[in-house]
Amino acid sequence: MRLRVPRPRGPSRRGPSRRGPSRRGPSRREATGGDRRRPFGLRARLVLAFLLVAAVSAGTTAALTFREVRNAVLGTAQDTAVSAFRDQVREVYFNLPLNTTDLVGTLRTIARNGRPHPWYVYAEYGSIRASSGTSPTSTVITPELRREAHSEPSGSFQRVVKDGVPYLTIGMPVVFEVGENTVMPTGIVLYAVMPMPEEQANVEALGVAARNGALPGLAVALVPALIAARSVLRPVRELRQATRSMGGGRLDTRIEVRGNDELADLARTFNESAAGLEHSVNELRQAEERARRFASDVSHELRTPLAGMLAVTEVLDEGAEGLDSDTARAVRLISAETGKLAVLVEDLMEISRFDARAAELNTDEVDAAETIRRTLEHRRWTDLVRAELPDGIRTRLDPRRFDVVVANLVGNALRHGGPPVTVRLGTAAGADGSAWLVTEVADRGPGIGPDVLPHIFDRFYKADAARTRSVGSGLGLAITLENVRLHGGTVRAANGPGGTGAVFTVEMPLRTGEAPA
């Protein structure tokens, strides 16, 4: 599957200087771990499940086979032995009273004919014990077998394992045939003890074979396990990459749908959702773009008639002197409002340029204190404003925009705050060692209400609901904010300590548009 990775589609009209070096976006952690192994991830669980199933089935099969074959092998041997022993016992005759020497000879004869293996034969009669071997009694014969041998005329057998060697023990009473189907026990009981090393070896080989067969089975089960894991994990991984790509703003990310399984369904659903999302976002963007264009077009269209009107306000003002009082008032009203309208339209144009990211920074190397002093002098504010401007701060910024910032903040303080208004200038070091220009405008007025503070930089926000129209356009602080942002800086409003008026603080990189040293 290939991810179609489209070109990032940012706003195309973005000034190159818009992104200052100090514009730090949130550092998005780009985990490259498409193949990151997790201790208990899907792959591990799938492999474990496969191995478990393979182990259980192989183990069960091997165990059952082992048991059946073992029983068959041992059963054949013991059947042969029991019937051979019975035949031998039936053939022998005992002379009473029993003579131990004769008995041992008879037992040895029987022992020689042991089948399928030679066996040891033991005889018990009352207190007489005899055997074909060296010891008259066997340690292998259990009391259980003895009891059964006495009560069962056709004989009984038991498998006994002693010291790791399996033995077949057979107990057989010697009987008289009294009549048809009637027998009498003589009291002599013969026992045969036959070691079965060969059968043991066969059974052990069988166990080894079963185990050896099951282990490769487990290993082979790993292969389908890994294949299955891969077939699931790959689509999952691709889905994750695609989701991350979507989250990164590339809304035309799609996944290639393969096959017809549930994961293909998931991929299809993802694609449909992505298409839906892309469509909605595009519509929103277009709507936003239309609104922005409209605002921009409106102010553009207003500007041309205003240019004509503004040029003649002076003619109106002077001509009003010769008119009757009502007409003169009307003419002066038009003249004054034309001036305000021109300011408003200019501000609207400025805001729509910021919104369209068409605002440009024209930076120049200036003396910060001198720049602010000019701003104050030009507006005849020098006597109204206390300036604490240390000389010698060289800075690179857009002088026109910085003038707008200072003029708006000081103008705002003069209008809404109380005297004295103070402008302070300084520098500060950022956390990363970068140098910042700090401009502070403080007044001694009533300060900013807590309900107003979060909105103070909003467009057309009126702090005082009773005042329908302020002296400015209502865009001054919004434009200030945009201008500071364009420099890669911040502006914040706060109240001085102890309700001593409002303080606006502007922080801008000392050298806007230059790579930090």
Next chain:
Amino acid sequence: MTPAPLPTASDPLDTVRMARLLLIEDDPSVREGVELGLRHRGHEVRTAATGEAGLAALREFRPDLLLLDLMLPGMNGVQVCRTVREESQLPIIMLTARGDDFDVVVGLEAGADDYIVKPARTEVIEARIRAVLRRFEEPGGGRPAVEFHGELAIDRSGLSAAKNGERLTLAPSEMRLLLHLSASPEQVFSRQQLLEHVWEYSHHGDARLVDACVRRLRNKIEDVPGSPRYIQTLRGFGYRFGPL
């Protein structure tokens, strides 16, 4: 959003001066408004709606200064500006809309001396007009009539410059900039200082005015405009004349 700068009407030369102005502007209301305002201030104003009509009026009216809208139907303002500059040192002020930054740069490259952002009050327009016209009125101040700097000959009283004996056609802003810089050789002037002294911006002027004017001047006086000898740049500070 910024209050308009007030005209500095203290200079006695300004109060008596009445200028002949040609305004080329396609929008009738702007044309009429600006004409009314300037005429009210005592200037003689001729208007034209197109670049072609303006160029025709130029020859016949012989204005002191040209007010030129950049956005014109047919032949646009930049083309008009270039055509005028080919044969004349007539002061030119562009009328533009702020935000049309590209137009400003192109217009300045084409040889305009200054620009005014519309809409503007008549007093602002007049202040710019006076500043541009005043550039030719600086007295020599006891200096020798002709100064020589390398291959450059600068005639301060005759307000002309020649290179290798060949007379240079300099726009008013270029002439004024050359005079100002060469008056204090090797002294560095910041853009804002130059805007203040050469363009008479008491306020924050547009530094692009200086940069464009320096580029134009270099193209005319430097042997290799890419590595200038006369008008040198000091990065981060500004410009200076020489050292040669």
